[in-house]
Amino acid sequence: MTKDLTEERRRMAKLPLIIFLCLLFPTTVLSLQQYAATVNMTVGLFFDNFNEHTPPEAPDRWTVYSGTWQTATDGTTVYAQTQKNVDRTVSMAGDTNWTDYVFQVKVKFVFPPGTPPGTGAILFFRFQDTSNYYFLAMAEDKDELLLYRRIGDVEEQIGLPASITLVENQWYDVRISIEGQIINVRIDDVQYFTNQESGGTLTTGAIGVGTKRYSCSFDDVNVNSIPS
The missing domain is CATH 1.20.5 (Single alpha-helices involved in coiled-coils or other helix-helix interfaces)
Structure with missing residues (x-):
């Protein structure tokens, strides 16, 4: 005993x-494969809350293609596009070699839109260049969400629009996932696009934010890889 x-x-x-x-x-x-998946789930590809910058200093990890972009103060430091009469503004971040990922960002509509219709915020993903990318359009004037693909400068709508109530001066938490050619979009814990086929051929790309004839602010940009 x-x-x-x-x-x-x-x-x-x-x-x-x-x-x-x-x-x-x-x-x-x-297994090595299981361990790699665990690491991919916990290690993010990109994060920016812009707090390391003093407004109106421009953040150094973003590439501006069009529009007037600068950091601004809105409770905390945010990334703002202030030119409201441009048809499409673009500011890109990340790596064009990224494959499958979840792109999360906070979006706020700040100033009234310009005269032409179809105005609001734009979120880019699988961004290769200004001729090749996918994007989500948040049309504040129509209370609609629309997905598009742009390949070789040819732009086509993906699926049907989704109805949503969008108002100024309110933050929206947007979550876009792209895995293979399958797109899912969730805003404020409500699913708006589920397993939507892109119909495109882009397999890699960075992320970006933009506007169409509107001034918008963006914050807490977060990108995480989806394990293969």
Whole structure:
């Protein structure tokens, strides 16, 4: 009996070491593929909340193609596009080699739109260049969400519009996922596009924000990879 208790205590004493080794060398209990998936789920591709900048300083990780972009103060520091009469403004970030990912961002409509219809915010994904990308249009004037693909300067709508109530001076939490050619869009915990086929051929691309004849602010940009 004493011998059995002593042996049991010895086995129990080894448990902390076993746990430590499992944490230090996780591939001993997980396959390499499982471990890679775990790392991909927890390590983000990109994040910017713009707080490291003093308005109106321009953030250094963004490339502006059109529009007037600068940081501004709205409770915290945000990224703002202030020119409201441009048909399409674009500011891009990230890596054009990104494949499948979830793109999250906060969007706010700030000033009244210009005269032409179809005005609001634009969120780009699978962005290769100004001729090749997918995007979500948040049309504040029509209370609609629309998906588009632009390939070789040819722009086509993806699927049907989704109805949504959009108002000025309110933050919207937008989540876009792209996996293969499947798009999902969720705003403020409401799903608006579910497993929507893009109908396109773009397999990689960066992300971006933009506007159409509107001034908008963006904050808390977050991109996370989807494990393959």
